[in-house]
Amino acid sequence: MRTRFTEAFGVEHPIVQGGMMWVGRAELVAAVANAGALGFITALTQPTPEDLVREIARTRELTDKPFGVNLTILPSITPPPYAEYRQAIIESGIKIVETAGSNPVDHLPFFKDAGIKVIHKCTSVRHAVKAERVGVDAVSIDGFECAGHPGEDDVPGLVLIPAATRRLQIPVIASGGIADARGLVAALALGADGVNMGTRFMCTVESPVAHAVKEQIVANSELDTKLIFRTLHNTARVAANAVSAEVVEIESRGAEFKDIQHLVAGARGRKVFEDGDLDAGIWTAGQCQGLIDDIPTVADLVERMVTEAESIIAGRLTSFLDDAAVRA
Template sequence: MVRTRFCEVFGVEHPIVQGGMQWVGRAELVSAVADAGALGFLTALTQPSPEDLAKEIGRCRELTDKPFGVNLTIMPTINPPPYAEYRDVIVESGIPVVETAGFNPAEHLPAFRAGGVKVLHKCTSVRHAVKAQELGVDGISIDGFECAGHPGEDDVPGLVLIPAAAELISIPMIASGGFADARGLVAALALGADGINMGTRFLATEEAPVHDNVKRRLVASTERDTELIFRSLRNTARVAHNAVSAEVVAILDRGGDFSAVRDLVAGARGRAVFETGDLDEGIWSAGVVQGLIHDIPTVGELIRRIVDEAGQLIRERLAPTVGRTTAPTRAAGA
């Protein structure tokens, strides 16, 4: 058993989080994560309206009696979704924890506090993590450059980002980006985190509500099979390598602007990949961690494996090295 202060603060058995994933964070997956003792997040904006989110929360509660949360990703756009209405559904539904991401969550924090909702804020830099802590969030999820989706523009990998953040963060902190197994959990704890967040690894599970072709592609792929798109637009995103993502990179490298790739990166096309299994229909998020994914287990099997093997690693590989001394080497000719 591996327990940390994250487990105590957020009321879960294991320090493992299934973060919000667009089109993927649905009741089937989230309830399985909750039943396995980890913290899963429904993705609010996967639902077409706040009313639909309320229904999905109800559907998840029919599938599990364990606690789960909702992800609310706030992005500055010309025609933003009704964030306040989604927020109010989260509060009124009695959800215990929300994962905020994207833009500064400050305007929503008073309502979450009043509703007794704990806030886990996802950041891609130390400075943003410190700012979120100052705002009064309950926990931080720090996202290294290895992650799927938007890794920010600093290009700092987890091996440096996690301990750098740990030096300044006093509230529970989850490490995100590049985690798939017990080795990652133990490493994250050693670096100063209180647990791990996984997205791509949960995508390759039996309960993930995506086409089997997507899951099989993750198993077959290596750590090199991703693309970084939108680099020239300062809105970097890491996605799976396919014909569409390669075309987007080529167009932008030639000096094209967003209008030149708008149709290629449309969200409806990415959603179609998950629904139809046509892997070249659109862009879809995947992290470099796909190089560590070799099977498609149930969520319960995956979490038990991580927790059991983490304990085994600590006991059998790390603990025996503590206090070990090396006999001094005799000098030549002595």
Template sequence: MLRTRFTEEFGIEHPIVQGGMMWVGRAELVAAVANAGGLGFITALTQPTPDALREEIERTRQLTDKPFGVNVTILPSINPPPYAEYVQTIIESGVKIVETAGSNPEPFLPYYKEAGIKVLHKCTSVRHALKAQKIGVDGVSIDGFECAGHPGEDDIPGLILIPAAARVLDIPMIASGGIADARGLVAALALGADGVNMGTRFLCTAESAIDQKVKEQIVANSELDTQLIFRTLRNTARVADNAISRKVVEIEKAGGTFEDVRELVAGARGRRVFEEGDLDAGIWSAGLAQGLIHDIPTCAELIGRMVAEAEELISARLASILA
């Protein structure tokens, strides 16, 4: 058993988290992670309405009696979704863990706290992690530059970012970015983290509700098969290398603006990749961890394997160095 501050305070068995992923964080995957002893998050905005989120929470409860959470990512938008209604739905549904990301979660923290909900906030820098701690979150998930999605603009990899954050934080911290196996888990613990968050690795599991062709492409890809888009817009995102992401980078390098790539990066196109398996339909998030992924296990197989191998690494290989 790998017991950490994170497992103790968030009430889970293993220090392994499946964070929120747009179009991916659905009941089947979340429940499978929970049943395997990890912590899974439903992605609130994958559901088109707060009522649909309520139904997804209930579907998850039918599949597991273990703890799980809901991710609420707040991003700038011309037509923002009704965030307050989604938050109210989470509270009314009795969910006890929320993962927040994007904008500052402070406006909603009093409501979460009043409902006895623990809040895990995703950060990409030490300064943001310290701010999250100051406003009262219960834990932080810190993303190194290796991660899929938005790694921030500091370009600090986990080998530096994790211990830098661990040195100044008092609340539990989990590490994210480039982690896909027991070696990453043990390394994160050694660097001062209390657990790990994985996105790309959980994309590529049997219970992940994305098309099989996407999973097979992740297995085929290496750590070289990502693109960084929106660099010139100071809104960097790491996505899988495909015809669309290469085109976006090309347009940016030629001096293009967001308006020039808007149609290419539309969320509806990315959704088609996951649901239809058309790998060039749009952009889709994937991290450098692709280079460490060589199979498509069930969540139980993945988490069980990670924990067993981590225990072996700690008790045998690393312990032998002291002999």
């Protein structure tokens, strides 16, 4: 399945494993790369830029295929040393970067000078158009169904993807709500050049999260997420559990961030992924968990998606044309 995305980024399949905090580590990223898709190490999962350099080297020991690094840029009282992480990426010889969060314009000249292609993750058409204008090579457009931060416009992928692709000239990666071949085919039909999956890749054998988390994703339906930080205009979609329910309840009474800060601390979410204590903190999951019913290897997942997508296109969709021809 060749698309503008596979051609431009040198991968076999139009499937991306985007950056995920505490999840985008060497074992998963290398497995994605070896399966012919594009995986991203999450830079800020590594405590220091030096640790990121080591994680990149560790990934290279596991694969000789292309992979990238995600650098999420967010406002913070004490921001990470973004310039140092950026330099670690460049000096490690990475050729693909996924940016997310704030506008990447300050980082683009450095990446471009190093011959690095940049995919920027957006949650709205206006931000995607701006990203194209400042010079990114592709955008990943996140529909409202996604895990993590879907923006504040609440536009689902069925509308957001074609709304973006009709405005942009660069490749578009569809993200949010995609977990199988049907989502891949639908995204291509809507004008995208590939798909990005987070929750689905989190629920694979090579994913570094606790097995209890994977089992819970399989058990959950599309209804088992919560939207937190809505009243703070920083909406995030997370898995439904005791902590996210408490956050929503506190917000419903009117709250400032300090009122829920102890519940949403990143260290608590990390404990969920590492220890498998599902109520230790909040953890991200998308609505597509309702479409996930197994924990395959990455290789099996990618092969299944591509094979089934080709079957849908050549079989079910083509049959509509054949039937129309017969009726004519």
